[in-house]
Amino acid sequence: MIQYNYETNFELSAPSSYSSWVESCLVNYGYELGELNYVFCDDAYLLKLNVEFLQHDTLTDIISFDYTTDRIVSGDIFISVERVRENATELGVPFELELRRVMIHGVLHYMGHKDKSSAEKVEMRKEENSCLKLFK
Numbered sequence: 001m002i003q004y005n006y007e008t009n010f011e012l013s014a015p016s017s018y019s020s021w022v023e024s025c026l027v028n029y030g031y032e033l034g035e036l037n038y039v040f041c042d043d044a045y046l047l048k049l050n051v052e053f054l055q056h057d058t059l060t061d062i063i064s065f066d067y068t069t070d071r072i073v074s075g076d077i078f079i080s081v082e083r084v085r086e087n088a089t090e091l092g093v094p095f096e097l098e099l100r101r102v103m104i105h106g107v108l109h110y111m112g113h114k115d116k117s118s119a120e121k122v123e124m125r126k127e128e129n130s131c132l133k134l135f136k
Helices: 015-028 043-054 081-091 095-110 118-132
Strands: 002-006 032-041 062-066 072-080
Touching: 002 015, 015 032, 015 095, 015 118, 043 062, 043 072, 043 081, 062 095, 072 081, 072 095, 081 095, 095 118
Parallel strands: 002 032, 032 072
Antiparallel strands: 062 072
């Protein structure tokens, strides 16, 4: 089950399309959907979580808390809509595309994909792009 929560003035259009898409990505990798909670918020909300739980006093677009067990993917994914909008503008891509990239980025982490090294970042981007192609 995927739940969408809003801590800012934003709502997904057609959330069922997003749920179907995320689940199709999981199935492609041989994983099952457990419970995913997406929380859409602003920079201030996410910064507070970043400081409190990760001891990072920096802005970010996503923070995720992984509760995955075996091959059942579960977790809480907090996304700053403000940061995603700014990143989309800087990258010259549509907001919706950048939002989907960030949404699946957290899920890919739950499936074991990393992005610390340069090589891992390249691989993560490849996996994101592969999942983005599945969105209908």
